[in-house]
Amino acid sequence: MxxxxxxxxxxxxxxxxxxxxxxxxxxxVEFGRAKTSIRKMLNYQKGSVLELEKMSGEPxxxxxxxxxxxxxxxxxxxxxxxxRVTEIVSPEDFEASLAAGKKK
Numbered sequence: 565m566x567x568x569x570x571x572x573x574x575x576x577x578x579x580x581x582x583x584x585x586x587x588x589x590x591x592x593v594e595f596g597r598a599k600t601s602i603r604k605m606l607n608y609q610k611g612s613v614l615e616l617e618k619m620s621g622e623p624x625x626x627x628x629x630x631x632x633x634x635x636x637x638x639x640x641x642x643x644x645x646x647x648r649v650t651e652i653v654s655p656e657d658f659e660a661s662l663a664a665g666k667k668k
Contacts, residue, residue, distance in 0.1 A: 589628055589629055590628070590629055590630075591626065591627070591628055592626075592627045592628075592630070593624050593625070593626055593627075593636070593647050594624060594625040594626075594627060595616060595618065595624055595638075596616025596617055596618035596622075597616060597617050597618075598614050598615060598616050598617060600614070623635035623636060623637060623650060623651065624636050624637065624638060624647055626647060626649065631658065631661045631662060632653055632657075632658070632661055633652070633653050633658060634649050634650075634651060634652050634653055635649075635650055635651040635653075636648050636649045636650050636651070637650055
């Protein structure tokens with residue numbers, strides 16, 4: 565049976581998560597991936613190009629502790645790179661990625 569939470573219960577529920585507010589997590593923006601050999605990597609020099617599997621214009625992956633949480637697009641803000649979030653991964657897909665990580 566599903567019941568609606570009262571305002572007091574909802575406020576108490578929010579307070580139980582407050583301890584997580586200061587937990588540091590690694591956020592990574594992935595432009596793409598490549599598979600190469602050590603031999604090729606050792607031959608790279610300034611100006612070498614490493615081709616990525618992603619196509620130009622494809623969304624960038626935003627990962628939290630290695631797990632995909634969102635996608636976005638590159639932007640420049642005050643001469644710095646940034647990412648505009650364009651899509652949030654559904655809770656179901658996020659849970660599936662967590663489960664897949666546990667199987668490894």
